[in-house]
Amino acid sequence: MMFQLGVNKSGDADNVSQSSSMYEQGCKSQSGEEGTSASLWKQTSVSRGAMGSPFEATRRFSKENVVGEGGYGVVYKGILINGMVVAVKKLLNNLGQAEKKFRVEMEAIGHVRHKNLVRLLGYCIEGTHRMLVYEYVDNGNLEQWLHGDTRESGVLTWEARMKVLLGIAKALAYLHEAIEPKVVHRDIKSSNILIDHDFNGKLSDFGLAKLLDSGESHINTRVMGTFGYVAPEYANTGMLNERSDIYSFGVLLLEAVTGRDPVDYNRVANEVNLVEWLKMMVGNRKAEEVVDPNLDLKPSTHALKRALLVALRCVDPVSEKRPKMSQVVRMLDTDFPYREERRNKRSRTARMDGESVSGSADMEHSAL
Ligand SMILES: Nc1ncnc2c1ncn2[C@@H]1O[C@H](COP(=O)(O)OP(=O)(O)OP(=O)(O)O)[C@@H](O)[C@H]1O
Numbered sequence: 001m002m003f004q005l006g007v008n009k010s011g012d013a014d015n016v017s018q019s020s021s022m023y024e025q026g027c028k029s030q031s032g033e034e035g036t037s038a039s040l041w042k043q044t045s046v047s048r049g050a051m052g053s054p055f056e057a058t059r060r061f062s063k064e065n066v067v068g069e070g071g072y073g074v075v076y077k078g079i080l081i082n083g084m085v086v087a088v089k090k091l092l093n094n095l096g097q098a099e100k101k102f103r104v105e106m107e108a109i110g111h112v113r114h115k116n117l118v119r120l121l122g123y124c125i126e127g128t129h130r131m132l133v134y135e136y137v138d139n140g141n142l143e144q145w146l147h148g149d150t151r152e153s154g155v156l157t158w159e160a161r162m163k164v165l166l167g168i169a170k171a172l173a174y175l176h177e178a179i180e181p182k183v184v185h186r187d188i189k190s191s192n193i194l195i196d197h198d199f200n201g202k203l204s205d206f207g208l209a210k211l212l213d214s215g216e217s218h219i220n221t222r223v224m225g226t227f228g229y230v231a232p233e234y235a236n237t238g239m240l241n242e243r244s245d246i247y248s249f250g251v252l253l254l255e256a257v258t259g260r261d262p263v264d265y266n267r268v269a270n271e272v273n274l275v276e277w278l279k280m281m282v283g284n285r286k287a288e289e290v291v292d293p294n295l296d297l298k299p300s301t302h303a304l305k306r307a308l309l310v311a312l313r314c315v316d317p318v319s320e321k322r323p324k325m326s327q328v329v330r331m332l333d334t335d336f337p338y339r340e341e342r343r344n345k346r347s348r349t350a351r352m353d354g355e356s357v358s359g360s361a362d363m364e365h366s367a368l
């Protein structure tokens with residue numbers, strides 16, 4: 001077995017694997033046979049020695065440890081040798097995937113840190129196998145909370161929904177606007193929004209879509225698989241930039257407000273597509289009727305209109321008209337108008353960049 005020891009961009013000695021025997025064991029294939037091609041077990045955020053082997057962490061990928069399965073692989077719950085609980089995503093074999101590209105992307109993403117992004121702790125390459133090790137987020141995902149059996153989990157309150165969505169907006173603003181090169185997630189959807197015990201939203205699978213971009217069939221599968229969240233210009237032309245994420249975020253916000261799936265064929269024709277239905281309801285001045293009926297405590301009219309307005313601006317069919325995610329953060333942050341007022345009192349010259357973001361100004365928009 002040939003080894004390539006990972007060296008991270010910063011050259012941090014603690015992140016450089018030094019003991020080949022440990023990593024050799026860590027990258028043995030499931031059957032225990034050694035791989036023939038290059039293998040790499042690289043931890044991006046956890047100190048050397050704490051990680052151990054992803055095979056042992058997940059009890060050799062036993063069925064009982066399976067958390068779920070998505071379009072790109074199976075996710076297992078695992079425990080590292082230092083006791084830390086992790087999620088190990090074993091990607092489906094992807095022979096066409098260039099190893100170098102995978103590694104470059106993982107190293108770029110491994111150093112991205114944000115409270116509302118699921119932390120990538122390490123990754124492993126062995127032959128055609130790729131594994132990603134993430135922090136384990138313990139309170140389910142937004143899809144389960146919104147569409148799962150509510151009798152089991154309880155209903156996510158309006159405040160919790162908005163807290164989760166604001167967190168995701170912050171994570172996206174960070175990926176799009178605070179780092180270089182920017183990261184376009186490409187798969188914003190409720191099952192990729194994980195929730196912790198304090199109801200913080202954590203975006204998972206960031207960068208994975210980009211990583212899987214090389215195979216044509218994956219792009220097709222992907223667009224089909226996340227139907228309802230994909231921006232029209234991306235669906236129609238394949239042209240992608242961060243504004244496509246912003247569209248998907250708008251759909252996600254509408255999903256959280258209404259408790260409805262982005263596309264639901266069980267509904268009558270004019271309600272199948274969530275965005276179209278929403279526009280119709282708002283146009284008919286029926287905004288109050290779109291709130292998730294499962295919510296015991298309904299939001300105030302102001303809070304509802306604020307959320308709907310932000311969502312509708314994000315799903316604008318003209319991508320250039322969509323707000324940037326930093327503007328979305330300001331619009332959704334309920335503390336914002338107060339903070340802004342205070343700042344204005346202090347200095348009459350205080351100005352916000354570009355568009356109006358205060359709640360009252362936005363309320364003038366269209367039928368809202
Ligand atoms: N870090 C994590 N901590 C806890 N659970 C996770 C973690 N990552 C993923 N999961 C869970 O594992 C399951 C499968 O996730 P996976 O990402 O493979 O599929 P998906 O999100 O449904 O679709 P996609 O492949 O498009 O991302 C989901 O139920 C998700 O909530």
Ligand SMILES: [Mg+2]
Nearest residue numbers: 070191192205
């Ligand atoms: Mg996922």
